[in-house]
Amino acid sequence: MEQPMYTAKDYANLLGITKPTLLKMETQGKLPPPKTSDGVRVYYPHEIPHYLKKLGKPPLITSKRRQIFLNFKGGTGKTSISAFYAFRLAYLGMKVLLIDLDPQGHLTQCLGIDHDSFEGTLYSVLIEKADIRDVVLSTKMENLKLIPANLDLSPVELALTSMNAREQRLRKSIASIQGDYDVIVMDASPSIGLLNLNGILACNDLFVPVLADFLSYHGLKILFETLSTIEEDFDFIFENIYIFLNNYNASHNICQRAKEALEKHYSGYLMKTVLRQDIKIAEAASVGMPIHQYAPKNRGSLDLNEFIKEVFPNLPIVF
Numbered sequence: 001m002e003q004p005m006y007t008a009k010d011y012a013n014l015l016g017i018t019k020p021t022l023l024k025m026e027t028q029g030k031l032p033p034p035k036t037s038d039g040v041r042v043y044y045p046h047e048i049p050h051y052l053k054k055l056g057k058p059p060l061i062t063s064k065r066r067q068i069f070l071n072f073k074g075g076t077g078k079t080s081i082s083a084f085y086a087f088r089l090a091y092l093g094m095k096v097l098l099i100d101l102d103p104q105g106h107l108t109q110c111l112g113i114d115h116d117s118f119e120g121t122l123y124s125v126l127i128e129k130a131d132i133r134d135v136v137l138s139t140k141m142e143n144l145k146l147i148p149a150n151l152d153l154s155p156v157e158l159a160l161t162s163m164n165a166r167e168q169r170l171r172k173s174i175a176s177i178q179g180d181y182d183v184i185v186m187d188a189s190p191s192i193g194l195l196n197l198n199g200i201l202a203c204n205d206l207f208v209p210v211l212a213d214f215l216s217y218h219g220l221k222i223l224f225e226t227l228s229t230i231e232e233d234f235d236f237i238f239e240n241i242y243i244f245l246n247n248y249n250a251s252h253n254i255c256q257r258a259k260e261a262l263e264k265h266y267s268g269y270l271m272k273t274v275l276r277q278d279i280k281i282a283e284a285a286s287v288g289m290p291i292h293q294y295a296p297k298n299r300g301s302l303d304l305n306e307f308i309k310e311v312f313p314n315l316p317i318v319f
């Protein structure tokens with residue numbers, strides 16, 4: 001992953017002004033002086049909120065979100081899509097924290113971060129009462145942070161079992177840093193356990209990636225049954241539930257039939273945007289690069305833009 005930068009034209013476009021206006025306001029001292037890289041004017045994503053404020057425009061989002069990508073089935077795209085989604089949000093100027101809830105640490109790898117390059121995981125926060133700020137890693141982007149995971153996180157399930165308020169520990173830890181971020185995005189492991197329960201109860205939005213096959217369809221039924229028990233037991237309800245089809249191949253008959261079944265039974269939750277199959281997504285994930293840097297013009301990137309527009313309709317996106 002590299003630090004993304006904008007040209008003056010794209011930055012102006014994103015800010016809803018023209019390039020001449022941007023340059024003129026810089027000369028007049030109404031906007032910060034431009035930075036340069038290799039002699040060219042460059043603009044950074046993390047400065048977007050500051051520019052918007054200077055221009056008297058509304059902030060990127062008005063209500064902070066905590067979002068979890070969850071499905072008890074593996075291989076549906078939780079990790080790759082949550083990583084690329086979070087990166088894209090940060091690219092558009094949001095302050096984003098990604099949390100890896102899976103001891104396999106794939107999310108951490110997806111961002112190109114080595115398993116041995118960090119000390120703490122959520123284990124020290126949830127079990128050893130470490131300050132959550134101590135396990136937040138910086139990335140190459142100033143406005144994208146990560147709480148990583150590796151195998152050190154795996155004893156957390158067992159350790160949580162004997163603790164007080166064991167289901168709410170993550171929610172409580174996060175409360176102290178929510179103010180630092182616009183969006184907190186969690187990538188869950190494909191299991192029903194206490195760590196995922198902590199993730200669920202800490203979030204207000206749920207994303208469920210599903211593949212267009214009937215096993216996934218069945219998995220969705222189990223997921224929703226579990227969620228309704230959680231709703232009852234903890235008096236908890238998600239504000240938004242987004243089910244989306246991922247890895248979709250319209251030329252496969254089974255895909256179309258599975259899509260129809262989802263439309264029929266989950267219409268209230270099903271996103272309009274479908275993430276089509278794109279080998280570049282798998283390639284990007286395997287080399288630890290976000291899709292918007294690896295293949296910005298490919299359908300994986302374009303679909304994810306549509307996806308973000310559906311979740312944050314007011315967010316400006318420059319294609």
Ligand SMILES: Nc1ncnc2c1ncn2[C@@H]1O[C@H](COP(=O)(O)OP(=O)(O)O)[C@@H](O)[C@H]1O
Binds near residue numbers: 073246248281
């Ligand atoms: N839209 C897509 N097109 C092609 N490959 C995809 C797509 N979404 C996910 N993949 C690939 O599918 C595999 C499983 O995805 P992953 O994100 O690891 O799923 P999960 O976290 O749910 O187990 C990975 O190799 C990933 O890169």
Ligand SMILES: [Mg+2]
Binds near residue numbers: 078106188
């Ligand atoms: Mg995963």
